[in-house]
Amino acid sequence: MPQSSPLSWVNVPVNSDFTWHNLPFGIFSDAKAGPRVGVAIGEDILDLAALRQLGFLMHLPPEVLENAVLNDLIALGKSTTLALRHTLQDWLRADKPTLQPYAPQILVSQKEAQLHLPLKIGDYTDFYSSLEHATNVGAMFRDPKNALLPNWRHLPVGYHGRASSIIVSGTPIHRPLGQTKADEAEMPDFGPSRLLDFELEMAFVVGKSTTLGQRISTAEAEDYIFGLVLFNDWSARDIQKWEYVPLGPFLGKSFASSLSPWVVMLEALEPFRSPGPVQEPAVLPYLRFDGLKNYDIQLEVAIQAQHQSPQVVCQSNFKYMYWNMCQQLAHHSVNGCNFNVGDLCASGTISGPQAHQYGSMLELTWRGTKPIPMPDGTERRFIQDYDTVIMKGFAEKDGLRVGFGEVRGQILPSQPA
Amino acid sequence: MPQSSPLSWVNVPVNSDFTWHNLPFGIFSDAKAGPRVGVAIGEDILDLAALRQLGFLMHLPPEVLENAVLNDLIALGKSTTLALRHTLQDWLRADKPTLQPYAPQILVSQKEAQLHLPLKIGDYTDFYSSLEHATNVGAMFRDPKNALLPNWRHLPVGYHGRASSIIVSGTPIHRPLGQTKADEAEMPDFGPSRLLDFELEMAFVVGKSTTLGQRISTAEAEDYIFGLVLFNDWSARDIQKWEYVPLGPFLGKSFASSLSPWVVMLEALEPFRSPGPVQEPAVLPYLRFDGLKNYDIQLEVAIQAQHQSPQVVCQSNFKYMYWNMCQQLAHHSVNGCNFNVGDLCASGTISGPQAHQYGSMLELTWRGTKPIPMPDGTERRFIQDYDTVIMKGFAEKDGLRVGFGEVRGQILPSQPA
Numbered sequence: 037m038p039q040s041s042p043l044s045w046v047n048v049p050v051n052s053d054f055t056w057h058n059l060p061f062g063i064f065s066d067a068k069a070g071p072r073v074g075v076a077i078g079e080d081i082l083d084l085a086a087l088r089q090l091g092f093l094m095h096l097p098p099e100v101l102e103n104a105v106l107n108d109l110i111a112l113g114k115s116t117t118l119a120l121r122h123t124l125q126d127w128l129r130a131d132k133p134t135l136q137p138y139a140p141q142i143l144v145s146q147k148e149a150q151l152h153l154p155l156k157i158g159d160y161t162d163f164y165s166s167l168e169h170a171t172n173v174g175a176m177f178r179d180p181k182n183a184l185l186p187n188w189r190h191l192p193v194g195y196h197g198r199a200s201s202i203i204v205s206g207t208p209i210h211r212p213l214g215q216t217k218a219d220e221a222e223m224p225d226f227g228p229s230r231l232l233d234f235e236l237e238m239a240f241v242v243g244k245s246t247t248l249g250q251r252i253s254t255a256e257a258e259d260y261i262f263g264l265v266l267f268n269d270w271s272a273r274d275i276q277k278w279e280y281v282p283l284g285p286f287l288g289k290s291f292a293s294s295l296s297p298w299v300v301m302l303e304a305l306e307p308f309r310s311p312g313p314v315q316e317p318a319v320l321p322y323l324r325f326d327g328l329k330n331y332d333i334q335l336e337v338a339i340q341a342q343h344q345s346p347q348v349v350c351q352s353n354f355k356y357m358y359w360n361m362c363q364q365l366a367h368h369s370v371n372g373c374n375f376n377v378g379d380l381c382a383s384g385t386i387s388g389p390q391a392h393q394y395g396s397m398l399e400l401t402w403r404g405t406k407p408i409p410m411p412d413g414t415e416r417r418f419i420q421d422y423d424t425v426i427m428k429g430f431a432e433k434d435g436l437r438v439g440f441g442e443v444r445g446q447i448l449p450s451q452p453a
Numbered sequence: 454m455p456q457s458s459p460l461s462w463v464n465v466p467v468n469s470d471f472t473w474h475n476l477p478f479g480i481f482s483d484a485k486a487g488p489r490v491g492v493a494i495g496e497d498i499l500d501l502a503a504l505r506q507l508g509f510l511m512h513l514p515p516e517v518l519e520n521a522v523l524n525d526l527i528a529l530g531k532s533t534t535l536a537l538r539h540t541l542q543d544w545l546r547a548d549k550p551t552l553q554p555y556a557p558q559i560l561v562s563q564k565e566a567q568l569h570l571p572l573k574i575g576d577y578t579d580f581y582s583s584l585e586h587a588t589n590v591g592a593m594f595r596d597p598k599n600a601l602l603p604n605w606r607h608l609p610v611g612y613h614g615r616a617s618s619i620i621v622s623g624t625p626i627h628r629p630l631g632q633t634k635a636d637e638a639e640m641p642d643f644g645p646s647r648l649l650d651f652e653l654e655m656a657f658v659v660g661k662s663t664t665l666g667q668r669i670s671t672a673e674a675e676d677y678i679f680g681l682v683l684f685n686d687w688s689a690r691d692i693q694k695w696e697y698v699p700l701g702p703f704l705g706k707s708f709a710s711s712l713s714p715w716v717v718m719l720e721a722l723e724p725f726r727s728p729g730p731v732q733e734p735a736v737l738p739y740l741r742f743d744g745l746k747n748y749d750i751q752l753e754v755a756i757q758a759q760h761q762s763p764q765v766v767c768q769s770n771f772k773y774m775y776w777n778m779c780q781q782l783a784h785h786s787v788n789g790c791n792f793n794v795g796d797l798c799a800s801g802t803i804s805g806p807q808a809h810q811y812g813s814m815l816e817l818t819w820r821g822t823k824p825i826p827m828p829d830g831t832e833r834r835f836i837q838d839y840d841t842v843i844m845k846g847f848a849e850k851d852g853l854r855v856g857f858g859e860v861r862g863q864i865l866p867s868q869p870a
Contacts, residue, residue: 158575159617164700187695190641191632195700196613196707200576200791201665210666212788215608215737224607226737248618248709249627249868275788278604283581283612284701290613291788292665320632320643322870371629371692371708372868374617451666451789453739 044128045136046143048078053430053439059124060263060298060440061106064149071104071152075124076298076441080143082124087142092127092135096120105156106299107378110243110262117243117262121301151297153204155241158376160202160293161368162237162269163194165359167313168387172399189317192359192367194384197269198290202380205266205296205443211421211450212291214275228450229272229288231404232419236337236395236427238354239267239382240361241299242375249372254325257362258302260375266296266335266427266443267382273398273418293382296427296443304438308332308431310355319363322370329360333440335386335429337395342422344412349400352386352393354429421449461545462553463560465495470847470856476541477680477715477857478523481566488521488569492541493715493858497560499541504559509544509552513537522573523716524795527660527679534660534679538718568714570621572658575793577619577710578785579654579686580611582776584730585804589816606734609776609784611801614686615707619797622683622713622860628838628867629708631692645867646689648821649836653754653812653844655771656684656799657778658716659792666789671742674779675719677792683713683752683844683860684799690815690835710799713844713860721855725749725848727772736780739787746777750857752803752846754812759839761829766817769803769810771846838866 042048043056054060054076064081065071072085085101087093093101096116100108110117127135135142164170167184170193174183187193203209211232217224243262246252252260269289276288312330333354338346359367364381385395394400397418401407404417419425424446430439459465460473471477471493481498482488489502502518504510510518513533517525527534544552552559581587584601587610591600604610620626628649634641660679663669669677686706693705729747750771755763776784781798802812811817814835818824821834836842841863847856 159615185698187634187641187698190634191696193696193700194703196615196703198576198613198790199616200793200796201789203665210789213668214788217604217607223734224604224737226739248620251630251870272788279608279610280699280701281602281604282697282701283610284697284699286611286613287785287788287790290790317640320641322643368704368707371631371689371704372618372627373615373704373707376617379617453668 042130044077045130045133046077046080046128051437052078053437053441054078055437056125056128057436058300058304058438059121060300061154062298063104063106063152063154064144065152066144066149073101073103073106073109074144076146077128079146081146081149083142083144090138090141104152106154107156111377114243114259118303121303151204153202153295154297154299155378157199157202157378157380160197160199160380161194162197162382162384163192163359163364164384165192165357165364166384166387167358168356168389169385169395169399172387172394176403190319192364194368195284197293201290202293202295205294205445207294208446208448209270209292210448212272212275213450213453214272214287215278216274217278224278229275231273232447233271233273233397234337234419234425235269235271235385236335236350236352237267237269237382237384237386238264238333238429239380240264242377242379242381245377246369246375248374250369250374251372252365252369254323254362254366257365260365261302261361263299263301264305265299266429266440268294268425268427268443268445269382270294294443294445296440298441300438300440305331305431307433307436312355312360313358315358322366323363325362329362330355330357331431333429333431335427338426339416339419340424340426341410341412341414344410346426347410349408350392350395352388352395354386356386356388357383419447421447423447459547461494462547462550463494463497463545468854469495470854470858471495472854473542473545474853475717475721475855476538477717478571479715480521480523480569480571481561482569483561483566490518490520490523490526491561493563494545496563498563498566500559500561507555507558521569523571524573528794531660531676535720538720568621570619570712571714571716572795574616574619574795574797577614577616577797578611579614579799579801580609580776580781581801582609582774582781583801583804584775585773585806586802586812586816589804589811593820607736609781611785612701614710618707619710619712622711622862624711625863625865626687626709627865629689629692630867630870631689631704632695633691634695641695646692648690649864650688650690650814651754651836651842652686652688652802653752653767653769654684654686654799654801654803655681655846656797657681659794659796659798662794663786663792665791667786667791668789669782669786671740671779671783674782677782678719678778680716680718681722682716683846683857685711685842685844685860685862686799687711711860711862713857715858717855717857722748722848724850724853729772729777730775732775739783740780742779746779747772747774748848750846750848752844755843756833757841757843758827758829758831761827763843764827766825767809767812769805769812771803773803773805774800836864838864840864
């Protein structure tokens with residue numbers, strides 16, 4: 037499919053993330069109306085609520101499209117949402133301009149729209165599924181010769197995170213206050229975190245509910261995954277370090293986590309399936325899987341200091357994940373834990389094997405010992421006030437591109453205690 | 454207030470948990486109608502939705518009372534819910550039988566009603582706030598001479614738990630499957646948990662939302678606590694042991710947590726305020742508090758084997774908590790983490806200083822080394838299939854009793870993999 041022949045009557049610039057192949061779902065509002073369901077295409081949003089009002093998509097309940105979250109639409113089931121995706125692809129084809137006369141009513145420029153958190157997230161889980169990340173952290177904080185903990189290669193380690201503080205891209209974040217203790221200090225101290233970090237992650241959105249006691253096999257898992265987003269699991273390393281033994285990360289994470297606004301359906305990523313790392317030793321039967329369950333998605337993180345241009349600090353890829361999403365879901369449900377539509381499961385920091393592929397400042401600067409030079413001559417060990425962290429991701433193959441846009445967030449100074 | 458002169462025209466048996474002083478809120482249904490808001494009194498439920506239909510409580514929106522959860526009622530704010538409490542107390546007084554003629558329409562026998570999970574729980578946090586519990590666990594698994602970790606006396610350690618699998622009292626639970634590894638084994642194994650335990654806890658319900666970045670001081674905290682429930686934080690010790698380093702408990706907990714159905718308002722517990730343990734060393738300023746923030750609530754756990762009578766195995770008290778609820782909330786929000794009405798914060802296992810006051814089988818049997826004899830001649834190290842665990846709690850002083858009823862749950866065998 038050569039890029040020279042446009043696939044859609046909607047203008048899609050070269051290298052747009054939001055191609056005719058993609059059609060991710062999100063929630064937007066503008067001067068015309070409040071939050072509602074839209075689909076990104078090129079630099080526009082196709083307004084599904086407006087389409088419904090014009091007499092299209094009449095099989096969908098209007099309240100599902102005139103909605104401040106995607107949950108009710110997703111809950112209609114994959115047969116419905118996939119059919120919707122195919123209908124929209126059909127209507128947007130360059131050679132089938134059924135909708136083109138309605139363009140002024142149904143297309144909204146992304147520049148003129150506000151994007152909202154697209155989901156009501158019931159439960160949020162964060163995994164720890166990158167071998168390189170777990171190895172780096174283990175080498176820094178424990179023993180470089182035994183960096184991985186004994187359980188790591190046997191199960192996808194994960195923990196429950198805070199759902200209430202998940203925010204949409206663009207929402208600024210005040211540097212968190214908290215308790216920290218310097219290694220040499222006798223007593224803890226209180227104040228703004230000094231070691232504020234990002235974690236480059238992707239997250240999948242659960243698209244089908246289960247009942248308590250129900251298990252999801254690796255073979256069934258894809259049916260339970262609606263789509264994916266970019267995810268910045270902001271981390272206050274100094275708060276986390278002091279609090280996390282023995283029950284895990286808590287306030288070092290729960291001040292905010294940032295989500296990209298467009299949910300890319302799993303099916304849009306079909307052409308980008310990729311083999312994952314070989315799992316050795318062999319996993320237990322409930323974690324075995326057939327076929328390609330990783331995805332080749334190029335990821336990038338940039339830091340933009342105030343009034344400066346962004347500095348790319350990391351280039352990684354989702355394909356590096358040791359544990360894939362199907363294994364994560366099979367493990368998460370093996371004890372009978374139930375899921376609701378809109379639950380979020382994040383990957384954990386996605387680090388690759390090379391040093392420029394590390395997905396956090398902790399690893400990129402190796403605990404601050406290798407600062408990163410910035411365009412303005414300063415350097416970064418961790419994130420400073422007024423820095424904006426920008427994560428981007430896209431998959432590309434044979435002229436086909438499916439992107440996630442970006443998740444960005446600026447760090448503002450702490451609010452006075 | 455002598456028990457001989459009844460306070461209410463509704464019959465309240467001696468030693469009832471649901472006295473005129475208490476009036477806890479819950480969600481019930483019966484043959485007449487679906488889930489709605491009720492208040493427990495004696496052996497009955499006062500049907501608030503029916504009261505509204507009869508022309509009482511007209512200041513409350515009907516959808517708040519004809520509702521499957523308490524969240525919308527609680528979200529009206531404490532001034533409204535406290536005024537409602539006082540109105541109901543007034544209407545239920547023995548000397549003011551305004552409502553008595555309507556008794557057949559507004560009173561439902563608890564025996565004929567089904568009780569439901571009373572809340573839509575957005576986020577659930579579990580603390581670890583009993584000094585005795587943390588000391589016991591530390592002594593068993595780490596070093597008896599340095600049982601407490603360095604952070605424990607400086608902050609209320611906590612972690613995020615799974616909200617979706619919180620169930621109401623009476624819901625049976627299948628023994629979870631999961632990965633475990635025996636100390637001497639080289640590889641992990643998969644199967645039903647062999648070390649299934651309860652944890653005796655109480656939990657508070659957040660009654661007022663905050664915005665991201667907002668902190669709650671210890672002085673403000675009570676305004677954010679709607680009420681309390683009993684909570685059984687079921688724990689699969691063998692699954693937990695293998696999975697929990699470094700990111701904390703996950704599948705060892707997320708298979709189920711059980712909640713008592715009646716939410717006792719914090720104000721109903723006013724007469725039972727109690728001093729807490731002395732905190733030494735002194736806590737950081739944001740954790741300091743004035744006044745009595747602990748509550749003298751007697752707690753009891755019984756195990757009932759199938760077709761046997763219950764065997765009390767633990768008698769503890771909520772007053773033993775080292776970290777109080779106001780400190781928990783101040784700590785939880787100090788980084789700006791936001792709360793929604795209906796969020797749940799559990800105490801962690803409530804162990805007292807004496808051996809019969811330990812709030813888990815892990816501690817009561819000291820890792821299984823001191824089994825508990827049962828009435829049928831068997832013994833228990835952990836919970837066996839078909840055992841029912843029953844937790845009760847009440848406060849009593851000067852003839853005044855405010856109780857929580859019970860939270861019970863039966864363990865059924867694992868479902869086949």
